[in-house]
Amino acid sequence: MFDMELYDMPQIKDWTAHVGAFNLRTFMLANVSIAEAFSVAALLCPEFVEYRDCVFLKLFFDEKIVDSWFGQLKNDGPAVESVVNHIHLWDFFAPASDNENEALQVLAERMAGTWQYSAEMQFPHRRFAVEADNGSGNYGPTVVIYSA
Numbered sequence: 001m002f003d004m005e006l007y008d009m010p011q012i013k014d015w016t017a018h019v020g021a022f023n024l025r026t027f028m029l030a031n032v033s034i035a036e037a038f039s040v041a042a043l044l045c046p047e048f049v050e051y052r053d054c055v056f057l058k059l060f061f062d063e064k065i066v067d068s069w070f071g072q073l074k075n076d077g078p079a080v081e082s083v084v085n086h087i088h089l090w091d092f093f094a095p096a097s098d099n100e101n102e103a104l105q106v107l108a109e110r111m112a113g114t115w116q117y118s119a120e121m122q123f124p125h126r127r128f129a130v131e132a133d134n135g136s137g138n139y140g141p142t143v144v145i146y147s148a
Contacts, residue, residue, distance in 0.1 A: 008099050043092060044111055045118050054081050055123055055147060078129075081146035090140035101140075108132040108141035115145050 006012060007022060015031070016022045028037075047058040051066060054077045066084055073079045089108055095101040112132040119128045129148040135141045 009103060010097050010099060044114050046115060048119055048122050050123065053077060055085075055119060055126065055128070055145075056081065057085050057087075057145075060084070060087075078146045078148075082144050085146060086142060086144040088135070088139045088142050090135075104141045105132075105134045108134070108143050111143045112145075115143060119145060 006024075007016070011031075012022060012027065015027055019026070042059060048055045049058045049061050050056075051061070051063065052070065054066075056066060061084075066080065069080045069083050073083070089104045089111075093100075093104060093107075095104055109132045112130040116128055116130045119130075120126070127148040128145055130143070130145045133142045133144075
């Protein structure tokens with residue numbers, strides 16, 4: 001895990017330079033819309049759907065695409081889940097600095113924990129593997145969940 005503080009973010013440093021001491025409530029009131037907060041919450045604590053005895057991220061679920069992956073991966077459920085339930089944080093966030101890039105790696109690790117919790121709460125009879133990768137040699141930090 002990276003040693004990163006909220007205060008290391010350039011946007012927060014700029015904010016505190018103008019208003020003084022950082023206060024999360026005041027910062028969010030001034031900078032984060034409800035739609036933005038709700039969107040981030042949907043990504044951090046996702047809902048899942050069950051299909052063909054597998055579990056998929058509801059936000060990105062497309063039955064035709066999943067069926068295609070079942071064909072390509074010879075009905076290997078966990079393999080299909082790992083392809084379909086694989087996201088790159090760069091597809092959702094555009095880091096503007098090294099600090100923000102590092103923050104995305106921390107966010108990926110935290111998301112892995114919240115995805116694990118969300119999936120197990122929604123499907124307590126199932127077990128899941130969740131992985132966070134820093135994306136070295138790939139396309140940025142990634143998170144994936146599949147049945148264990």
